[in-house]
Amino acid sequence: MTILITGASGLIGSHLCKKLAYMGYPVVGIINKNKPRISMLPAQEPVELISCDIRDAHYVNAIVRRYEIETVFHLAAHLPSTTNPDFIKVNVLGTSNLLDACYRYKVRNFIYASSMSVYSAPPVRLPVDEEHPTRPDDDYGRTKLIGELLCECYSRVMRTVVIRFSSVFGLGDKSRVAYHFMQSALSGQTIQVDGDGSQSSDFIYVGDVAQGAILAMRKGRSGEVYNIGSGRETSVLELANLIAGLVSPPVEVGLSGKPATRPFQFVADIGKARKELGYSPNSLVDGLKKYREEMEL
Secondary structure, eight states: OOEEEETTTSHHHHHHHHHHHHTTOOEEEEEOTTSOOOTTSOSSSSEEEEEOOTTOHHHHHHHHHHTTOOEEEEOOOOOTTSSSOOHIIIIIIHHHHHHHHHHHTTOSEEEEEEEGGGSOSSOSSSSBOTTSOOOOSSHHHHHHHHHHHHHHHHTTTSEEEEEEEOEEEOTTOSSSHHHHHHHHHHTTOOEEESTTSOOEEOEEEHHHHHHHHHHHHHHOOTTOEEEESOSOOEEHHHHHHHHHTTSSSOOOEEEOSOOOSSOSOOOBOOHHHHHHHOOOOOOHHHHHHHHHHHHHO
16 A cells, blocks of 8 residues: 655654654655755655645646555645745645545545644633634634645545644654754753743644554544544643753753743643544653654764
């Protein structure tokens, strides 16, 4: 079974490529032509990387047809941190192109990577389950939600599964809060926390996210949505203190004096993924320890 992973050079895509390749699956990874092959991708395993713009419907169709793809993990997207993002054409048109190619060439599984950003901010209630209102407050979240709706349309004629990721951390990303905290700790510097540190999120190690995606491929029901997170609410101040204690001697934690960018609480309800997929993430501390070890290599 040949697997196609879009966004293969990204944080989640690179770890998913590596995990699936080590499991013995032949993997084709689509990368942005402006991004080089990153070191997380295995050199000796059956992974073939292709530079492709998913806005090019003709090229997308050619790849799906040529490699006789049976499963697609669609992770490619312009993120909020993208410089001059083209959210509509990449996140919406690109997703539409992939779904159309998969339907045309009878791809067995389409796993769509969505985000906690599709939920209302701040949440109406905690924990946030899959039935929580979806009222995204930025263009990234809005276009990811449109992608979910496209998957729902296609679920009538092919198998599509949507997975909504929480706040993912891991080797290969330098824009998220866990990276900045870990970088400070490993450098022996004070970890600077924005706001008063009470703002919270659902932090999840990328290895657990990759495992959740694979379980969605194996066990997810077509047309369904699954939260993939830790199921544990962690304040930013608590995250900083956990990371500070992972180095010896522990570094200090202080307040930066800057306002928090998302000053509210968030935690995902992962009960549905636990019950239907058998999803069981490791603890936050274990994930942070793995992250520290990877950054030290």
